[in-house]
Amino acid sequence: MPGPSAAYRRLGVAATVLAALSVVAAASATWIEIATGPVIRPEPLDWAVWSSTVPGVALAVAGGVLAARLPAHPMTWLLIGGGAVSCLNGLAGGYAVLSLTRHGGTLPLTGVAVYAGARLGPLLNLVPLLVLLLFPDGRLPSPRWRWTASLSLGATGLAVLVFLTVPWRVQSPGEPWRGPGLDLPMPPVPDAFWRVAMALTPAALVLSLLVSLAAFVRRFRGSSGARRAQLRWMLLAALLNGVLIFVPAVVEGAPQDLTFVVSLVAIAVAVLVAVGRYRLYDIDPVLGWTLLYGGLAVAVIAIDVPVFVGLGALIDEPVAAVLAAAAVAVVYAPLRERVRRWVDRVLAGRAEPYDVVSALARRLEESVSPEELLLTVAGAVSTALRSPYVRVELDRADGRTLVVEHGARRDDVLVLPFAYRAAPIGRLVLVPRAGAPLADADQRLLADVVRQAAAAVRATALAEELQHSRERLVTGVEEERRRLRRDLHDGLGPTLAAAALKVEAAGNLVTRDLGAAHEALHEVRADLSSVLGDVRRLVHNLRPPALDQFGLAGALRQEATRFREGGLTVRVDAAGDLTGLPAATEVAAYRIVCEALVNVARHADAGTCEVRLTATGSELEVEVLDDGRGVRPGALVGVGLLGMRERAEELGGSCSVTSRDGGGTRVHAVLPAEATR
Incomplete structure (x- = not known):
């Protein structure tokens, strides 16, 4: 017996197939419309096919995108179902018009097509109502809305039922044409009942939509952060629906088809934006693939149809078809690249990660100072992630912090430390786009950008420090x-x-x-x-004479006795062979320890201090540990600490000053133990 995962996959396949069939139906309706040509359409079918196929494709595509990750979600089936009904309505209407006007109504299923083309459209009134009630999690905003939503859905359902069952003589009394299949078999009901019902349906639809709009506004006001960003576009679509429903009644001659199309397409676009821009449901790859090849399909049709129709009037159709295909083949590759870049920018506000990184590399090569490098990094991050504010902070060797900003300062920032070779060197501060959290793809891109920038910034800073060191x-x-x-x-x-x-x-x-x-x-x-x-x-x-008299350890022990009168106890421990150290290393180690001891006596308020000398084959490790107050966060680096660091770096070593976990300060220096030739 298949498990839930198999059933889940089958559900996803079914949803995807239904969405694809809806798109095929829309394409077929378009070709039928072209084949039919300009004709006088009978009144129940006197509407443009595109007014059904365009919203149908939009809803089907949005539902198909959701089906790839959430085949059982109510929103998936609501969108796909609405798209299928809309596309079927367009296909049936086009087929019925073709049969009635070009073939005298003799094509198979003409009656069914007439009924579907004339009556299925009102079913789409349920789509915005249900979307606004259930988006994005498939549940009502709160249990208190249950009865209100039920009444709203009931009123809309009754209005749709009236549209499906009202006799043609009541719906269009002035139309003399009586086509097949326009009426369902119904028990005899007075025409007055149908007239009253038809008069009440617009009010029922308007009130139901306003109730669902109020429910969505309630959901939006109770949201925050990323969820609020996801709902913002749907709120715009909801308000647009609320406005457009009154346009035909207020504006004389306003095209009802256009307002209805805009309303449904706005719903589909809001879902796609919430999915793509704000990572709702986490299905970016599927959405990107859909937009890419969907856009290509639209572009190819836009090129192929005019070429085929235009050439078909001058030459044979087979030759015209070949030339149209050739035109599509010529423009396909550059067209695909343009559409791909458009999709990347629509979804993430940027091009491919490789393009961002390579562009940053080119700009870094043109920058010469740390300030220019940081400005380049800030601009690249802002452009890549469409961040309204980016600040880059670089910790310099002298204790100062170099700061550059891009954009207007904001408070809702995200702070990301960055390092070079595991050593922290600064922070990247940014405001995510529209308050939405960084998606995984953006985090990976940001890591690549920061890694590349950190190496460049560190190299430039080291070059600058080296130049200053040489000058000093x-x-x-x-x-x-x-x-x-x-x-x-x-x-x-x-x-x-x-x-x-x-x-x-x-x-x-x-x-x-x-x-x-x-x-x-x-x-x-x-x-x-x-x-x-x-x-x-x-x-x-x-050169201190004590080094030649007593050696490094002995000279430091002698120096340590000077601090006893101040109440500081200093112990010097040595490990390894210290006799073969280069003279420069001995002097540097001696000066570093002496400066560290002076700092401990003056500033640390310590009682004990331990000096450790550890000689290995190639390095001399020097540690000065005290039990004082430690280094204050953000404290400026003094001349003495800079001198210790410079003495170590002049020999190719390193020196750092940090606070100990248990309290106190740790001076740690690593010096070469072999002479440099």
Whole structure:
């Protein structure tokens, strides 16, 4: 015994087949209309075939789209059923006119066709009524509407029943023609009854539609977010139905066929927009396929029919058919591409994801600064997703945040962090189109765009940081040279020159005044001691002597003793072989730890601090952990922290400062443990 899934699939196949047959019926009615040509149509069939086929195809297509995912949904069968009735009405009317005017009513089933063409149209009054009552979930807005909806449906049903059963002599008393099959076999009823019933049916239809419109407005007012966006277009269609129902009565000569077509097509379009734009029922691929090939079919017919008819009047029909087919073949490929792009933009407000990404790549190549890159990214995201507002925030190495905006600032934003190589580098802030959530396809596209943009932005930011680092390095070297020159020229030079003069003076005083000579030599000794201190200071600035005396771990332990008086306990742990480290790595590690300890003593309010040195084959890992207050979110990066980061990056390493989970701050640096050749 087949399971529910098999029955569900069979139901979907049945719905799809019925929708397809409705479209075939509409196409057949169109060809019959063309074949019939201009004729005087009998009064019960005196309406344009397109007034039934156009809304019929619209309803059938909308229902067929739903059938692919929701074959058992009431909306699916309501739309397909309405489309089938409308297309059958058009086909029957066209067939009846062809038989009566061109074949004297001798074609088979002419009577049935006359009745169907003249009487099925009023059934379509049920479609907007039921759609407004049940859209989108197939249920009433609330149980309180049950009795009201029942009365509304009952009134419409009675009005439709009157249209189906009223005798032709009452419906069209001024029409002398009496065709076959216009009346159903009915018990004798006074004509006065039918006249009263016919007079009341318009009021019943209007009141029923207004009740369903009120129910839908109640549903719309109780909705929010994505559901409200899905209902917005249907509300527009509902209001349009409410207005158009009064147009024939208010505007003299207003075409009733056109107002009726617009009303039903608006219902179908509202369903398709809710499905496509706002992801109702999640059936985008089916809708895209339907719009693509449906649009192609309409375009092909629009090209083929005029070419065939025009050439058929000049040459043989077979040749005309071949030439028409050739014309279609020539324009098919470019036409398909244009229709595909139109479908993409209708459904998602953008072209194919590849087109968006490739266009972004071209624009990124033309951007040179981080600001231009971020503006390019914001514009691409806004265009791709039709977002009214996009903001891109980039966290810079100096602690500042670079922000660019596209569009007018809004409050209902969606914040999406983006990263490069798992490291967060910024945020993308946007307002989804019409308040609807991002669909899966849009999220995948956004991920591709952000991934590509993050790499470009990060590369440009790194290039900018590298240029600034080089400038600071050159400036630092020149400043260091200037300082050394000043210290040597203004400090050591004069002191040594004075010492030389004092030694010469002492030599002259030895034979005359030995005490004065001793005093001069004491002054020379003091001057030389001062010079020695200056030399040691210069040497320490170039490379701390403690590194050569005690090694990296010992030098740091010696430095740690300076903080005991302030109440900070510092422990230094070393693992691995630290003896073979390059000189630059030793100095960088020493300076980073010293700066970190100074920051802990000044700002952390910590009691203990632990320094960990771990040497592996190729790296030296440095950690400084304290139990203080940690780093405040959004705190600006100071000169000392920037200096630590620059020292690490100059050697090809890295340095970061973060808050620990249990409280306190963690300084983590990774430096190369092998000399770079």
